[in-house]
Amino acid sequence: MLIKDVQATFEGDPAAQSREEIIFSYPGFFAIFVYRIAHLLYLAKVPFVPRMMTEYAHGKTGIDINPGATIGEYFFIDHGTGIVIGETTEIGRHVKLYQGVTLGALSPRKGQILSGIKRHPTVRDNVTIYSGASILGGNTVIGEGAVIGGNSFITESVEAGARVSSKIPELIIKK
Numbered sequence: 352m353l354i355k356d357v358q359a360t361f362e363g364d365p366a367a368q369s370r371e372e373i374i375f376s377y378p379g380f381f382a383i384f385v386y387r388i389a390h391l392l393y394l395a396k397v398p399f400v401p402r403m404m405t406e407y408a409h410g411k412t413g414i415d416i417n418p419g420a421t422i423g424e425y426f427f428i429d430h431g432t433g434i435v436i437g438e439t440t441e442i443g444r445h446v447k448l449y450q451g452v453t454l455g456a457l458s459p460r461k462g463q464i465l466s467g468i469k470r471h472p473t474v475r476d477n478v479t480i481y482s483g484a485s486i487l488g489g490n491t492v493i494g495e496g497a498v499i500g501g502n503s504f505i506t507e508s509v510e511a512g513a514r515v516s517s518k519i520p521e522l523i524i525k526k
Contacts, residue, residue, distance in 0.1 A: 352387055352424050353383075353384060353387055355424040355425045356380060356383050356384075356387075356424070356425065356426050356427070357370050357373050357374060357380065358370075358425065359424075359425035359426060359427040359445065359447075360373045360377060360379065360380055360427050361373060363427040363429065363447055364427075364429060378411070378412035378413070378414065378428075378431050378432075379412070379414065379427070379428030379429060379430070379431040380428075381408060381411065381412055382405075382408045382409075382412045382414035382416055382428065382431065382434075383416075383422075383426055383428060385404050385405060385407065385408035385416075386405055386408070386416040386418065386420070386422065388404065389401035389402075389404040389405045389418035390418050390419075390420070390421075390422075392404070392418070393418040393419055401418035402417075402418060404418070405417065405418050412431060412432070413431065413432035413433055413434075414428060414431045414432070414433075414434045415434065415435045415436065416434075416436045417436060417437055417438040417440070418438075419438035419439065420436045420437065420438060420439070420440040420441070420442065420454075420471070421440070421441045421442065422436075422440075422442040422446075423442055423443045423444035423445075423446065423476070424444050424445075425444050425445045425446075426442065426446055427446070427447045427448070428447075428448050428449075429447065429448070429449050429450070430449060430450040430482075431448075431450055432450050432451070433450055433451040433452075434448055434450065434451065434452050434453075435452075435453045435454065435455055436454045436471075437454055437455050437456055437470065437471035438470070438471065439456075439468070439469045439470050439471040439489060440454045440471035440472060440473075440474070441471075441472075441473040441474065442454075442473075442474045443474060443475045443476035443477070443478070443495070444476045444477070445476055445477045446474055446476070446477070446478050446479075446480075447478075447479045447480070448480050449480065449481050449482040449501075450482050450483075451482050451483040451484075452480050452481075452482070452483070452484050452485075452486075453484070453485040453486070453487070454471055454472050454474065454486050455471060455472075455485065455486075455487050456470035456471055456487060456488065456489070457470070457487050457488045457489075457506065468489065469489035469490075470488075470489045471487075471488075471489060472486045472487065472488060472489070472491040472492065472493065472505075473491070473492045473493070474486070474492075474493045475492065475493060475494055475495040475496075475497070475511070476495050476496075477495055477496045478493050478494075478495070478496065478497050478498070478499070479498045479499070480493075480498075480499040481498075481499060481500055481501040481503075482501040482502070483501050483502040483503075484499045484500070484501060484502065484503045484504075484505070485503070485504050485505065486499065486503075486505045486506075487504075487505070487506050488506050490508070491505060491506060491507060491508055492508040492509070493505075493508070493509050494508070494509055494510045494511030494512065494513060495511040495512070496511055496512045497509050497510070497511065497512060497513045497514070497515065498513075498514050498515070499515045500514070500515055500516035500517060501517070502517050503515050503516065503517045504517070
């Protein structure tokens with residue numbers, strides 16, 4: 352699985368000079384590497400350690416991937432700082448995320464009552480999510496091949512192949 356993640360990064364980033372460069376210096380790959388091992392431990396019901404591992408990677412990279420998330424092969428995080436992937440998130444194959452993306456829950460005010468309930472979105476295969484997008488809610492599904500534009504705020508499902516973008520707000524400068 353990790354070899355496929357390295358390949359996805361190499362194919363997805365024209366700045367990558369080699370696979371070795373990705374393995375030893377890309378924060379997105381480091382966070383994915385730690386997540387992949389932590390996820391196996393999470394599935395084996397090892398207490399504490401999976402979360403400690405992903406929080407260590409979070410501290411080093413600014414990328415927060417809960418070990419309970421399910422992430423398919425050929426996953427690529429470009430730049431990565433500020434990414435949040437919640438515990439019940441499901442991500443398909445060949446998905447690309449840019450910095451500042453949140454795959455999170457809608458208001459978790461009920462706390463522990465929601466434990467074990469799907470709270471985070473599902474992202475199907477071949478999806479690209481650009482910088483600053485927030486996709487929230489356990490019933491939210493991003494369809495296969497969709498492209499989510501930067502700074503989009505999504506709380507409803509998006510159909511396969513859709514292109515989502517936000518209208519640029521008016522910039523007002525006062526002197």
